[in-house]
Amino acid sequence: MKVFSKEQIYEGDKITAERQQISSTDLMERAGTQIFNWMHMRMQGAQVPIHIFCGIGNNGGDGLVLARHLITHGYNVNTYVINCSDKRSKDFLINYDKIKNVTKNWPTLLSCTEDFPEIQSEDIIVDAVFGIGLNRPIDEWVKALFMHFKATKAFTLSIDIPSGLYPDKPIKDEDAVVWAGFTLSFASPKLVFFLPETAKYTVQWEVLDIGLDQEFLFTAVTDVELIGKHEVLPNYIPRDKFSHKGQLGHSLIIGGSYGKIGAVTLASRATLSVGAGLVSAYVPKCGYIPLQTSFPEAMVITDIDEEKITQIKLDITPTVIGLGMGAGVDKKTIDAFEEFLKDNKVPMVIDADGINILSKNKVLLELLPSQTILTPHPKELERLIGNWKDDFDKLEKTKAFAKKHDIIIVIKGANTIIVFDNKLYVNTTGNPGLSTAGSGDVLTGIITGLISQGYNPLVATIFGVYLHGKSADIAVENYGYQSLIASHIIDYLGAAYLDLFKQPEQPQVEEVDSDPKENK
Incomplete structure (x- = not known):
C-alpha cells in the first residue's frame, strides 16, 4: 500500500x-x-x-x-x-x-x-x-x-x-x-x-x-510503502516440481564465539527453514559439536581458533553470506572480517557484531558489495549513523547513509522499516513477542535464505521481514508474548508461507450512499 x-x-x-x-x-x-x-x-x-x-x-x-x-x-x-x-x-x-x-x-x-x-x-x-x-x-x-x-x-x-x-x-x-x-x-x-x-x-x-x-x-x-500480504505475494517464487537443493542456493552463515554459538545455530536453522537448498556454518572450533548435534542439517566449517573467528578461509563458493551474529569484536576477529571483505563479491546480510565492527571501522563500508543488507537494532543503528534528534531525523540520516554506501538498512522495531535508495518500506507484521533474544539472528537467516533461492536483495529483505513478523503473529496465538522464543519463529515459518494463500472473509456491509453529483 x-x-x-x-x-x-x-x-x-x-x-x-x-x-x-x-x-x-x-x-x-x-x-x-x-x-x-x-x-x-x-x-x-x-x-x-x-x-x-x-x-x-x-x-x-x-x-x-x-x-x-x-x-x-x-x-x-x-x-x-x-x-x-x-x-x-x-x-x-x-x-x-x-x-x-x-x-x-x-x-x-x-x-x-x-x-x-x-x-x-x-x-x-x-x-x-x-x-x-x-x-x-x-x-x-x-x-x-x-x-x-x-x-x-x-x-x-x-x-x-x-x-x-x-x-x-x-x-x-x-x-x-x-x-x-x-x-x-x-x-x-x-x-x-x-x-x-x-x-x-x-x-x-x-x-x-x-x-x-x-x-x-x-x-x-510515493517515498513510503506499507508492506502486507498483498505487497509480498506477487514476489513469491513457487517451488518447481523438479527443483533440487543445488538450484536453491548454498548459504553460508559466519559468526559465533565461545558461549554464543546459539546465534549461529538460530540463523542457520532459519536459513534452511525458509527454503535455502544448503547451509554451511563457519564458526570457531568450540561451535563444531553444538552445531552438529543441535542442527544436523547444517554443514560445519571451523576456524583454527577454539573460541573466536581469527581467519575466514573457505573451500566452498556460497550463493549468499550471513555474517556477524555472536562473533564478538576481538581484534583478531575484526582483522579476519576485513581481510575477508577485501576479496568477497558474494551478496551479504550483516547483523549484530558484524555491524558493530563496521561502526568501529567505517572504511570497511567501502568494501561491501552493492545492496548489502544491514539489520541493526536501535543501539547498533546509532553506532552506525550517529545520534538523531527525533524519528524523522533518524529516517533522514539512515536514508543518506544507505544511499551513500549503496546498502539496504533494516531499522528493527514494532514497525520494522526497510531503507533503500531514499525509499521506506514499512512492515505491518510482528508483535511484542519478538522482543526476545535471538529473534534478530532468525531474521538474518530468513533474509539470507531468501537471497539463496534467487530473490534479489531488496525483495528478500521486504519478504523476509514480513515472514519473520507473520511467523511470530501465528506462533503467539499458542505461546503468548512472554513465552515466545526465537526458535518458535523458525517453527512457524511454514505456517507463515501457507498464510500467504489464505483468503480473508469479507464482511457484509450495508452502507448509506452519497452521490456527489446530487449535491451540486
Missing part, C-alpha cells in the same frame, strides 16, 4: 475533482459519508452520546457532514465548532449551513475562553478539529481541550489524523495532540502512525476509500 505525502493527497483531491467533474464540497460529502457508514455499521442506532468537535477548516467540514448524517439517522449527537478564528474554509461554511437545515440543535460555537462541554467516559468523542494541513503550534485553550478529551477516558475517533499531529514532522508537546482510540484515514495511512514517537497517538487506524481518482492512485510514486 502506498503511503501518500501531504502534498500528494492535496494533489489527488484536485485531480479527482477535475477528472470526475465534482466540486471539493462533493468530495467532502463523500468523506463524511464514509465516516458515517463506518460508525453506523458498528453502532446500529445505539443511543450513546456522540460529541463531534469540528475545526473551521476542511477537517471540521468533514465532521459537519458526519454530524448531519448521524442526526438524520436518529443518533444522539452534540456538535461543537472550535470558534477561535474567523478564517473558515468555503466547504466548512457550506456544510455549516447544511447541518442547520436538518436540526434545530445547531452546532455549539465554542470560543477559546469557555468551559469545556461535559463528557462521560461512556460517550464517544469525534475529533474533527485539525487535519493534515496544520502547520503551526495550537492555542493553549485548544491544547487544554485535547487534554480534556484524554481525561474523560471516552472513546475518541479521529478523522484522517489525530488533531495536533503533523504528517511530516515531529511534535514538541504531547499534550497538544489528541490521543485517539481509532483514526479513519483518507486515501492512505500516515507515516507517523508507524514511528515510535508518534504511533502512540492512535491505537488503531483504518483507511477509508473516498473515491479518489484511480489513475492517480495507481501511478503516483
